[in-house]
Amino acid sequence: MVPPSPLRPAKVWLFDLDNTLHNASPHIFPHINASMTAYMQQHLGLDESEANRLRQHYWERYGATLLGLIRHHGTDPHHFLWHTHQFPDLARMVVVEKQLKSALERLPGRKVLFSNAPRHYTDAILDLTGIAPYFDAVYTVERLRFQPKPMMGGFVRLLRSERLDPRRCIMVEDSLANLRTAKRLGMRTVWVSASSRQPPYVDATVRSACDLPRIMAGAAGRL
Numbered sequence: 001m002v003p004p005s006p007l008r009p010a011k012v013w014l015f016d017l018d019n020t021l022h023n024a025s026p027h028i029f030p031h032i033n034a035s036m037t038a039y040m041q042q043h044l045g046l047d048e049s050e051a052n053r054l055r056q057h058y059w060e061r062y063g064a065t066l067l068g069l070i071r072h073h074g075t076d077p078h079h080f081l082w083h084t085h086q087f088p089d090l091a092r093m094v095v096v097e098k099q100l101k102s103a104l105e106r107l108p109g110r111k112v113l114f115s116n117a118p119r120h121y122t123d124a125i126l127d128l129t130g131i132a133p134y135f136d137a138v139y140t141v142e143r144l145r146f147q148p149k150p151m152m153g154g155f156v157r158l159l160r161s162e163r164l165d166p167r168r169c170i171m172v173e174d175s176l177a178n179l180r181t182a183k184r185l186g187m188r189t190v191w192v193s194a195s196s197r198q199p200p201y202v203d204a205t206v207r208s209a210c211d212l213p214r215i216m217a218g219a220a221g222r223l
Helices: 028-044 049-064 065-073 077-084 100-106 117-129 152-162 175-186 209-218
Strands: 013-017 111-113 137-139 169-173 189-191 204-206
Touching: 028 049, 028 077, 028 169, 049 204, 065 077, 100 152, 100 209, 117 137, 137 152, 152 175, 152 204, 169 175, 175 189, 189 209
Parallel strands: 013 111, 013 169, 111 137, 169 189, 189 204
Antiparallel strands: none
């Protein structure tokens, strides 16, 4: 773990979901990527290679494939999200650390989930992992009016809806692009990563969200 910068106890934690609170890389992300590619093949009339290339291009350009489809193809976001987030056996695909619930319980302050995922998928993950009770509010891409991270609009909508001062928030994320936006707004930032890098807009780095109580205790002298 990279030594954290001094952090005061959080008033409000803003948590990403995928690859922050659970590991989506082994099973879930490959399934979603394949589903998005298949959707684009069917609805845009593309072959698999071109659909996969365009999916990746929109993700790199906009931070979400969905935004590219809305802007350039008039795709119905509800239809796209529903059909690309269906899972044959989600319970077998979720990878989560046993200590996560204990770690969330030990963190001081309110907790808000801030995800680019659709609501039906987010609710399913929260139920399967048993962490739903630890969150006071849940913001998914629909509630953000399809302005996903790292777009500033989604951040501002959440802050206004919850009447939050960004200076009282800590954003916990695996995405550097999303943390960069959070820092621009004045939030403190925690990067969930095994990297040894320390970008200037990252205040602390942890390998797992389960490490958060420990770094808070070390940085602030108390939980």
